[in-house]
Amino acid sequence: MNQSAFPIPSPDLYSEEDIAQLVHTFYAKARKDPGLGPIFEAHVQDWDAHFVQMINFWSAQLRGTSRFRGAPMPKHIALPELNAELFERWLFLFRETTEEMGNPGLQQHANAIAAFIATRLWQGYQINNYPDRDLVALHTA
Numbered sequence: 001m002n003q004s005a006f007p008i009p010s011p012d013l014y015s016e017e018d019i020a021q022l023v024h025t026f027y028a029k030a031r032k033d034p035g036l037g038p039i040f041e042a043h044v045q046d047w048d049a050h051f052v053q054m055i056n057f058w059s060a061q062l063r064g065t066s067r068f069r070g071a072p073m074p075k076h077i078a079l080p081e082l083n084a085e086l087f088e089r090w091l092f093l094f095r096e097t098t099e100e101m102g103n104p105g106l107q108q109h110a111n112a113i114a115a116f117i118a119t120r121l122w123q124g125y126q127i128n129n130y131p132d133r134d135l136v137a138l139h140t141a
Contacts, residue, residue, distance in 0.1 A: 008064075009060070009061060009062055009063055009064030010063065010064065011063045011064060011065070013062070013063075013105055013106070013109075014062045014063055014103070014105070014106050014109075016055075016059060016063070018062075018101070018103065018106060019055055019058045019059050019062060019063070020051075020055050021101065022058060022097060022098065022101060022106070022110065023051060023054045023055050023058060024051065025097050025100070025101075026093060026094055026097040027040070027047075027050075027051070027054070029093045029096070029097060030090065030093055033089065033093060035085070035086055035089050036086060036089055036090060036093070039079065039082075039086070043079060053068070053070060056068040056069075057070070057072075058110070061110075061113050062106065062109060062110060062113075072117075072121065073120075073121065073124050076121045076124070076125060077124055077125055077128045077129065079125075082122075082125055084122060084136050084137075084138055084139075087118045087121070087122045087138055088118075088138055088139055088140075090118060091114060091115060091118050091138070091140060094110075094111070094114045095107075095111050095114070098110050098111055115138075115140040118138055118140065119137075119138050119140055122136075122138055123135060
C-alpha cells in the first residue's frame with residue numbers, strides 16, 4: 001500500500017473500541033446482505049476467530065499495531081464465482097458503517113484503505129481465475 005496515499009496509522013486517532021465497533025457493525029450488515037451473507041456464512045467457520053483476525057487487521061491498518069498475521073489474497077482467490085458487484089457491495093456496506101460511526105477521521109482513513117484492498121483483491125481474483133480476460137475495474141469512488 002502506498003503510505004503517502006493514506007494517513008499514517010496512529011494509536012492516538014482511533015481506539016481499539018472504535019475498531020471493534022467497526023468490525024462487528026460491518027459484519028452484522030454483511031451477514032444479512034442477500035449477496036454477501038451466504039458467501040460469508042459458507043466460508044467463515046468460526047466467527048469469533050474471524051472477528052479477532054479482522055480486528056487485528058484493522059488495528060494494524062488504523063493504529064499501526066502488529067498483531068495481524070495472515071494472507072488475505074489466497075483465501076479470497078479460492079472463493080468461487082465472485083464478481084465486481086460483490087466487491088462493490090462490500091465497499092458500500094463498509095462505507096455505510098464508517099459513516100454511521102460519526103468519526104470523520106476514521107471514516108476517511110478506513111474507507112481509503114478499504115477501497116485499496118477491494119481493488120487489489122478483485123484484481124488478484126481476476127488474474128488468478130480469469131487470466132485470459134481483461135481486468136474489470138471496480139467503481140470505488
